[in-house]
Amino acid sequence: MTDSKASPEYGRPLPRRHGFGAEFYAFCKQHELRFQRCKQCGAWRHVPREMCARCASRDWEWAKSSGKGKVFTFTTVTQPMMPQFADAVPYSPVVIELEEGVRMVSWIVDARPEELRLDLPVEVVFEDVTPEVTLPKFRKA
Numbered sequence: 001m002t003d004s005k006a007s008p009e010y011g012r013p014l015p016r017r018h019g020f021g022a023e024f025y026a027f028c029k030q031h032e033l034r035f036q037r038c039k040q041c042g043a044w045r046h047v048p049r050e051m052c053a054r055c056a057s058r059d060w061e062w063a064k065s066s067g068k069g070k071v072f073t074f075t076t077v078t079q080p081m082m083p084q085f086a087d088a089v090p091y092s093p094v095v096i097e098l099e100e101g102v103r104m105v106s107w108i109v110d111a112r113p114e115e116l117r118l119d120l121p122v123e124v125v126f127e128d129v130t131p132e133v134t135l136p137k138f139r140k141a
């Protein structure tokens, strides 16, 4: 879900921002983490999509997340796949499971890879990486 070209301002690729992705990142720019929640059955979902996987309803809203969650899984990158990340190695992409049950790929801003463990409690922080783009990342809670 990223454009492969690096942003000149940020130096790294930025997420694609069109359709539901544009709406998701517009909330991030306001420092709000919101996910789709089904208005029929209440199920949360991410990544954004048109229809509820539980009840098939197309009636949904952008609901505000608590921003609290835990590390569901992670890996450590020692050989960057993209040159824009060469200065970051070693780093650990993480999958965060939010309290609402949705999972998202992100970064932990205040822990080295060797400090990470499964179920580590985390909370969202927002990094304004360009004037237009804010990325949701996480810190230890």
Ligand SMILES: [Zn+2]
Pocket: 038, 039, 040, 041, 042, 043, 052, 053, 054, 055, 056, 057
């Ligand atoms: Zn539903």
